[in-house]
Amino acid sequence: MGFRHKDIIALKDLTKEEIELLLDTADNLSEINQRDIKKVPTLRGKTVINLFYEASTRTRTSFEIAAKRLSADAVNITASTSSVVKGETLSDTAANILAMKPDIIVMRHSVSGAHEYLAKRVSCSVINAGDGAHEHPSQGLLDMLTMRQKFGKLAGLKVAIVGDITHSRVARSNIYGLTTMGAQVFLAGPPTMMPPGIERLGNVTVCKDMREAVDQADVVMMLRIQLERQGKTLLPSMREYSRYFGLNPAVLALAKKDAIVMHPGPINRGVELASSVADCDQSAIMKQVENGVAVRMAMLYHVCGGEPVE
Amino acid sequence: MNLLIKGGRVIDPSQGIDETMDVLIADGVVLELGQGIVAPEGTQTIDASGLLVTPGLIDMHVHLRDPGLEYKEDIATGSRAAAAGGFTSVACMPNTSPVIDNKAVACYVVNKAQSEALVNVFPIGSITKGSKGDSLAEMGDLKEAGCVAVSDDGKPVCNSELMRRALEYAKGIGITVISHSEDLALVGEGVMNEGFVSTELGLKGIPWAAEDIAVAREVYLAEFAAAPVHIAHISTAGSARIIRNAKARGVKVTCETAPHYFTLTDDAVRGYNTNAKMNPPLRGESDVAAMKAALADGTIDAIATDHAPHHPDEKDVEFNAALNGIVGLETSLPLSLKLVEDGVLDLKGLVSVMSCNPAKILGLDRGTLRVGAVGDVTVIDPAKEWQVEAAKLESKSKNSPFLGWKMKGKAVYTVVKGQVVYQA
Numbered sequence: 001m002g003f004r005h006k007d008i009i010a011l012k013d014l015t016k017e018e019i020e021l022l023l024d025t026a027d028n029l030s031e032i033n034q035r036d037i038k039k040v041p042t043l044r045g046k047t048v049i050n051l052f053y054e055a056s057t058r059t060r061t062s063f064e065i066a067a068k069r070l071s072a073d074a075v076n077i078t079a080s081t082s083s084v085v086k087g088e089t090l091s092d093t094a095a096n097i098l099a100m101k102p103d104i105i106v107m108r109h110s111v112s113g114a115h116e117y118l119a120k121r122v123s124c125s126v127i128n129a130g131d132g133a134h135e136h137p138s139q140g141l142l143d144m145l146t147m148r149q150k151f152g153k154l155a156g157l158k159v160a161i162v163g164d165i166t167h168s169r170v171a172r173s174n175i176y177g178l179t180t181m182g183a184q185v186f187l188a189g190p191p192t193m194m195p196p197g198i199e200r201l202g203n204v205t206v207c208k209d210m211r212e213a214v215d216q217a218d219v220v221m222m223l224r225i226q227l228e229r230q231g232k233t234l235l236p237s238m239r240e241y242s243r244y245f246g247l248n249p250a251v252l253a254l255a256k257k258d259a260i261v262m263h264p265g266p267i268n269r270g271v272e273l274a275s276s277v278a279d280c281d282q283s284a285i286m287k288q289v290e291n292g293v294a295v296r297m298a299m300l301y302h303v304c305g306g307e308p309v310e
Numbered sequence: 311m312n313l314l315i316k317g318g319r320v321i322d323p324s325q326g327i328d329e330t331m332d333v334l335i336a337d338g339v340v341l342e343l344g345q346g347i348v349a350p351e352g353t354q355t356i357d358a359s360g361l362l363v364t365p366g367l368i369d370m371h372v373h374l375r376d377p378g379l380e381y382k383e384d385i386a387t388g389s390r391a392a393a394a395g396g397f398t399s400v401a402c403m404p405n406t407s408p409v410i411d412n413k414a415v416a417c418y419v420v421n422k423a424q425s426e427a428l429v430n431v432f433p434i435g436s437i438t439k440g441s442k443g444d445s446l447a448e449m450g451d452l453k454e455a456g457c458v459a460v461s462d463d464g465k466p467v468c469n470s471e472l473m474r475r476a477l478e479y480a481k482g483i484g485i486t487v488i489s490h491s492e493d494l495a496l497v498g499e500g501v502m503n504e505g506f507v508s509t510e511l512g513l514k515g516i517p518w519a520a521e522d523i524a525v526a527r528e529v530y531l532a533e534f535a536a537a538p539v540h541i542a543h544i545s546t547a548g549s550a551r552i553i554r555n556a557k558a559r560g561v562k563v564t565c566e567t568a569p570h571y572f573t574l575t576d577d578a579v580r581g582y583n584t585n586a587k588m589n590p591p592l593r594g595e596s597d598v599a600a601m602k603a604a605l606a607d608g609t610i611d612a613i614a615t616d617h618a619p620h621h622p623d624e625k626d627v628e629f630n631a632a633l634n635g636i637v638g639l640e641t642s643l644p645l646s647l648k649l650v651e652d653g654v655l656d657l658k659g660l661v662s663v664m665s666c667n668p669a670k671i672l673g674l675d676r677g678t679l680r681v682g683a684v685g686d687v688t689v690i691d692p693a694k695e696w697q698v699e700a701a702k703l704e705s706k707s708k709n710s711p712f713l714g715w716k717m718k719g720k721a722v723y724t725v726v727k728g729q730v731v732y733q734a
Contacts, residue, residue, distance in 0.1 A: 089631075196506060
């Protein structure tokens with residue numbers, strides 16, 4: 001089967017087969033990243049614009065490398081959100097970019113729904129590199145690829161996601177993707193960071209205590225706490241957060257023996273993750289970053305109408 | 311010029327009338343009600359058989375955007391939208407530029423309305439100077455200039471002491487205080503109702519408690535000051551409950567809701583639909599049900615539209631950046647008639663909340679077809695089916711979540727002071 005979507009905005013929109021296709025393609029393409037000459041001509045002549053309205057180093061770089069390894073021309077635009085205040089609307093920016101005839105716009109934006117808005121107004125493909133607290137599909141896919149490589153399957157896995165669920169687009173994409181693939185998702189976090197109705201998003205279980213979520217888990221995914229944002233009203237202190245919702249060796253011991261630890265990065269060491277856990281053998285964090293390139297190659301490839309890579 | 315409206319089903323709760331009869335208006339005033347009225351020669355006659363004839367509808371909460379924001383709406387276009395919706399009177403909010411916080415701006419609205427408006431336009435002045443919530447506006451002057459109420463519309467008066475004094479002062483001069491009830495700290499950066507849909511869309515939510523807490527404060531202040539207060543556009547089950555209880559205790563509190571709050575839920579926001587972005591936000595199923603129940607038992611006194619025109623550029627943006635509000639004057643009547651079809655209200659109840667009660671709350675000598683009253687009349691075809699189309703809306707702005715909806719019921723004649731100002 002081919003990939004039928006012009007855009008990739010949300011994992012909520014993808015079927016099990018489409019997610020599998022993207023993961024299979026990423027698995028195949030990851031071999032390119034191991035070569036001496038890390039470049040194939042697949043997307044030669046295609047133009048990819050990375051339009052980033054929010055600061056991001058790893059996601060932007062990962063998309064840029066992915067595009068370049070497929071021989072696409074990648075251009076980065078770091079649009080300050082202040083340009084919106086200055087008067088240029090997203091729709092005007094999009095029109096200007098579109099006039100330069102790109103094939104794909106990869107966008108990160110602080111407003112949920114900005115990609116849906118953009119995709120309706122441009123003829124080229126739009127890939128969501130994170131929109132507000134809505135979705136972050138490339139992160140969800142690279143997380144799933146990392147799990148699948150480790151366990152050989154996603155169905156039946158117990159995945160604990162711990163932290164600020166309310167503000168996390170990573171959590172939402174993982175919830176949609178993982179439950180679509182048949183994994184079980186358990187959430188934990190302070191009640192101030194657990195949004196209403198979250199359990200209805202994809203048959204997930206909300207746990208009062210992170211130990212409940214981690215108990216017998218195959219995967220423990222820790223979310224980043226945004227120190228600048230949550231300090232005000234959502235938490236008494238980072239110290240208390242790390243005590244009740246940080247992953248330390250004792251809590252990790254509750255998970256299955258071969259469980260892996262994940263984090264979308266960047267890590268607040270000592271807050272979400274004890275350093276010893278971040279750097280332990282069970283940590284898959286660097287593998288996630290590595291898989292990010294392959295997954296993004298697969299996304300770029302399929303929105304350009306690629307057939308499955310044999 | 312005389313006008314005879316013949317053979318319609320006259321519904322006038324102010325006189326307990328619901329029967330087929332004729333209405334004769336002469337020199338802008340209701341001259342006679344009765345069967346088989348024979349009008350003098352040359353009288354304009356409307357055959358109203360099969361139609362409803364009601365006191366002119368009154369929308370006590372609209373935004374005409376004039377002065378200052380005429381690119382969205384002005385007094386002339388807003389009044390045309392009102393007439394097309396069956397409204398003979400509208401009360402317009404003071405969040406213009408400049409704010410209607412002094413006699414000069416109030417007089418501008420009154421004068422411009424006299425020369426350009428198709429319907430009666432009654433300005434609402436602000437409670438505080440510049441609607442900044444710091445000090446009281448000159449309410450005496452505002453009333454003298456023609457303002458029928460005061461409100462810092464769109465903004466709560468956060469300072470409880472100032473709100474107390476506003477209620478006391480307004481009571482002294484006999485002008486209604488309208489409260490926009492919202493706890494701004496709880497609203498925070500919220501852009502839609504807090505609930506499952508906001509979780510799914512990843513949009514910041516506004517909890518129902520933000521409205522309920524503010525409504526409760528107004529109720530307690532009104533009770534303490536022994537002064538009346540009117541709560542604008544309630545949207546939550548909690549607000550309805552608080553007001554119901556307060557009324558039972560004898561507190562002088564009245565309130566309104568808008569058609570969208572008894573018609574739509576926050577589901578309408580899906581797809582990041584900016585035409586479903588408003589303040590207060592569209593709520594959940596149980597709140598919609600509570601609005602209907604509160605209309606049915608008389609807790610809600612009025613249906614007002616909160617007609618809030620915005621230019622397309624202000625809505626055709628990312629959800630967070632979109633301005634709040636929808637146009638409502640031309641869709642209010644059919645959406646409200648649906649309440650009758652659904653058995654929530656009877657026709658008398660509907661006319662009460664859309665005409666008699668708003669007149670009472672604002673102290674207007676309208677909302678009745680009593681002999682001697684101003685000849686403001688709405689003639690409604692309750693069976694007329696039509697579709698909401700942007701191009702056909704009289705309002706300058708088209709920001710409606712009901713575009714494309716099939717509606718049933720429409721004003722077919724709008725009569726102001728005996729003059730037909732709109733005919734479908």
